[in-house]
Amino acid sequence: MRPRARRRRRRSSPGDQRRQPSRRLRLCRPSLASVHDLFIADKASYEPFPRGSPTRHQVSASPYEAGTTTRYGQTPMHILVTNDDGVESPGIRVLTVALAAAGHDVVVVAPTSERSGTGASIGLMHRSNPIPCRTTSWPELPKVPVHAIDAPPAAATYVGCLGAFGPRPDIVVSGINRGANTGHLVIHSGTVGAALTAAALGLPAIAVSLAFDVDLHWETAAAVATAAVPWTAERSQPPRLLNINTPTCPLIELRGVQETVLAPYQELWETHADPYEVRLEYVGRGADPPDGTDVAALRAGYASVTQLCSVSPVPSSDAATAIAALLG
Numbered sequence: 001m002r003p004r005a006r007r008r009r010r011r012s013s014p015g016d017q018r019r020q021p022s023r024r025l026r027l028c029r030p031s032l033a034s035v036h037d038l039f040i041a042d043k044a045s046y047e048p049f050p051r052g053s054p055t056r057h058q059v060s061a062s063p064y065e066a067g068t069t070t071r072y073g074q075t076p077m078h079i080l081v082t083n084d085d086g087v088e089s090p091g092i093r094v095l096t097v098a099l100a101a102a103g104h105d106v107v108v109v110a111p112t113s114e115r116s117g118t119g120a121s122i123g124l125m126h127r128s129n130p131i132p133c134r135t136t137s138w139p140e141l142p143k144v145p146v147h148a149i150d151a152p153p154a155a156a157t158y159v160g161c162l163g164a165f166g167p168r169p170d171i172v173v174s175g176i177n178r179g180a181n182t183g184h185l186v187i188h189s190g191t192v193g194a195a196l197t198a199a200a201l202g203l204p205a206i207a208v209s210l211a212f213d214v215d216l217h218w219e220t221a222a223a224v225a226t227a228a229v230p231w232t233a234e235r236s237q238p239p240r241l242l243n244i245n246t247p248t249c250p251l252i253e254l255r256g257v258q259e260t261v262l263a264p265y266q267e268l269w270e271t272h273a274d275p276y277e278v279r280l281e282y283v284g285r286g287a288d289p290p291d292g293t294d295v296a297a298l299r300a301g302y303a304s305v306t307q308l309c310s311v312s313p314v315p316s317s318d319a320a321t322a323i324a325a326l327l328g
Contacts, residue, residue: 080169084190091176098222120193153194172198175208199310263293
């Protein structure tokens with residue numbers, strides 16, 4: 001019996017997009033106009049699906065054409081879009097359409113299915129096990145590369161920023177999440193976790209969510225997120241990281257954009273436990289949220305913009321001293 005010929009492993013070539021080594025692209029530096037000013041200037045004329053707009057969002061490792069600008073007059077950026085609701089959810093598609101229509105170069109790397117509540121989890125990536133993925137397409141954006149990966153959104157962001165699906169992005173935009181991500185428990189959000197991961201990798205990032213209701217106005221959240229890109233992507237150390245939440249109303253009815261802080265934890269839950277399972281039942285919120293918080297802004301009809309920071313140490317000599325003293 002003849003031995004089987006050994007199958008040769010295919011080696012990647014310099015032109016292989018999927019195996020291309022990561023490259024750090026220079027961050028564009030837009031003007032210092034605020035997110036609120038950009039939003040107000042464009043509010044009356046914004047169309048999430050502009051008629052007759054040329055598609056200018058094909059991923060390319062080459063520099064952008066000289067003189068090219070976005071709808072906000074800024075240099076186009078290479079944007080990685082992800083989410084935690086899954087690659088086929090409506091929020092990420094509306095967001096990608098808005099960013100591409102604004103003139104940006106967009107690539108989508110998102111979970112194959114819903115991964116809500118995964119925070120910044122990346123699973124067992126450190127074991128170097130293969131991660132299943134597939135390439136798909138959206139009829140409304142035939143030239144935008146869309147990659148579905150069987151992993152949490154933070155892992156999708158991680159591999160995307162390392163160059164698995166093209167050049168290193170200039171900025172990561174995560175969303176649009178179906179339901180608000182507000183208060184100090186945003187740490188558990190997969191949408192926010194993806195943005196936190198991007199910031200930890202040295203990239204500016206935006207997490208955007210839409211308050212849940214019967215009628216979901218995705219275009220409102222997409223408009224605010226698109227307007228936030230130039231300011232967020234400005235060169236900054238550490239990179240800027242925004243958590244944006246919008247009420248679900250038509251864009252023209254949005255009262256404005258407010259800079260906010262995270263609301264304190266005020267959720268009320270009941271727990272029911274037996275030897276076999278634990279059940280949690282959401283009761284509601286406690287006291288009204290303080291003014292100036294993201295929850296208060298949403299309830300008042302405003303989009304909330306909360307600037308976050310990635311994980312960073314707090315200098316302290318007391319902890320080490322106390323531990324050393326107890327150890328003798």
